[in-house]
Amino acid sequence: SSASVAEPKTGMSFPSVLKDSQRLLGIGLRKKAVLGLKNIDVYAFGVYADDGDIKKVLTEKYGALSAAELKEKKELREDLMESDVSMTIRLQIVYGRLSIQSVRSAFQESVGNRLRKFGGPNNKELLERFTSQFKDEYKIPRGSIIDLSRDQGYVLRTTIDGQEVGSIQSKPLCRSIIDLYIGDEPFDQKAKEDVQKNLAHVLQK
Ligand code: DAO
Ligand code: DAO
Numbered sequence: 111s112s113a114s115v116a117e118p119k120t121g122m123s124f125p126s127v128l129k130d131s132q133r134l135l136g137i138g139l140r141k142k143a144v145l146g147l148k149n150i151d152v153y154a155f156g157v158y159a160d161d162g163d164i165k166k167v168l169t170e171k172y173g174a175l176s177a178a179e180l181k182e183k184k185e186l187r188e189d190l191m192e193s194d195v196s197m198t199i200r201l202q203i204v205y206g207r208l209s210i211q212s213v214r215s216a217f218q219e220s221v222g223n224r225l226r227k228f229g230g231p232n233n234k235e236l237l238e239r240f241t242s243q244f245k246d247e248y249k250i251p252r253g254s255i256i257d258l259s260r261d262q263g264y265v266l267r268t269t270i271d272g273q274e275v276g277s278i279q280s281k282p283l284c285r286s287i288i289d290l291y292i293g294d295e296p297f298d299q300k301a302k303e304d305v306q307k308n309l310a311h312v313l314q315k
Contacts, residue, residue, distance in 0.1 A: 113125075113126040113127075114126060115134060115137060115156075117137045117138070117139060117154035117156075117202075119139055119151065119154075120139065120151055120154045120202075120204050122154035122202040122204065124137055124154075124156035124200060124202075128158045128198055128200070129158075129196075129198070131160050131161055131162055131196075132158040132159060132160050132161070132196065132197070132198055133158060133159065133160075133161050133308070133312065134156050134157070134158055134308075135157050135158065135159055135304065135305040135308040135309060136156070136157045136292075136300075136301040136302065136303075136304035136305035136308065137154065137155065137156045137157070137301060137304070138154070138155055138157075138291070138296075138297060138298030138300060138301025138302075139151055139153075139154055139155075139204075139297070139298050139301075140152045140153050140154075140155060140201075140297045140298070141297070142216065150205050151204045151205060152203075152204060152205045152208070152216075153201045153202055153203050153204050153205070153256075154201075154202045154204055155199055155200060155201050155202070155291060155297075155298075155301070156199070156200045157197070157198075157199055157291050157292060157301065157305050158197060158198040158199075158200065159190065159195055159196070159197045159309075160195055160196040160197070161312060163193075163194075163195040163196050164190070164195055164309065164312050164313065165312065165313070165315075167189075167193045167194070167195050168186070168189060168190065168193070168195075168309075168313060169313060171189065172186060172313050173313060175313075177310045177311070177314050180306075180309070180310035180313060180314075181306060181307055181310055186306065186309060186310075187292050187293075187302070187305065187306055187309070190288075190292070190309065191285055191288050191289060191292065191293065192285065194260075194262060194263065194264060195260075196259070196260065196261060196262060197259065197260045197288060198257050198258065198259040198260075199257070199258045199259075199287065199288065199291055200255060200256070200257050200258075201255070201256040201257075201258070202253065202254070202255055203250050203251065203252055203253060203254040203255075203256070204252060205252070206251055206252035208250055210244050210245070210246050210248055210250075211246075213244060213250070214241050214244060217240075217241060218237060218241065220290055221237065221240070221283075221286050221287060221290070222237055224285070224286035224287075224289050224290065224293070225237055225282060225283070225286045227286075228282045228285045228286050228289070229282040229283070229286065230282065233282070236278075236280055236282065236283050239278055240266075240278060240283060243268060243275050243276035243278075244275070248270065248275075250270065254270060254271055255270070255271055255272075256268065256269070256270050257269045258287055260284045260287075260288065261277075263279060264279060264280060264281040264284050265277050265278070265279045265284075266278050266279075266280065266283050266284050266287060291305075292305050292306075
């Protein structure tokens, strides 16, 4: 399908299907307060998960529930985050003046927080390994597309405009990244709710 969906505030557009079988489940906006003064729109994001994997992994536990029941089940998102279902978080940069240094420090804060929760004793080393992928010479102007994908076997693969930057095998790192978007304190509440609703639809089919 060639259909796409636009994030309403920024107009950034996301294909409904990625990599043939990953379906768009929700879109949202990552904002950041700078100097406590104003919120800047940093990037729009789309959350994708593989249709077949969802059915294979989650039907047994959830297949018998109604759409209304599924919408209320927090465990459903938790099971998706913990599972080996193939997923992609696509980021489209909105703020045109991002430095790699500010990406690194934002990342250490947001992902670092989650890794302390999910990562166990190696969390510092994991964070180091991930951020060391971001070389100072990379440029991410407005419109750049960054895909963070969780491939089979809990491999987190990062690409910038289609070019692979690196991949790291780590279940807690995958969990921490996905948690930013559909966990307990997501960047965008609406996106998280849409993901839950659309997951329910997939399981009802
Ligand atoms: O330049 O002072 C500034 C504002 C920078 C905000 C940085 C937020 C970075 C968020 C991570 C972006 C990941 C692509
Ligand atoms: O928004 O706080 C956040 C975390 C976003 C994760 C971003 C990872 C992007 C890494 C690519 C940077 C390439 C220079």
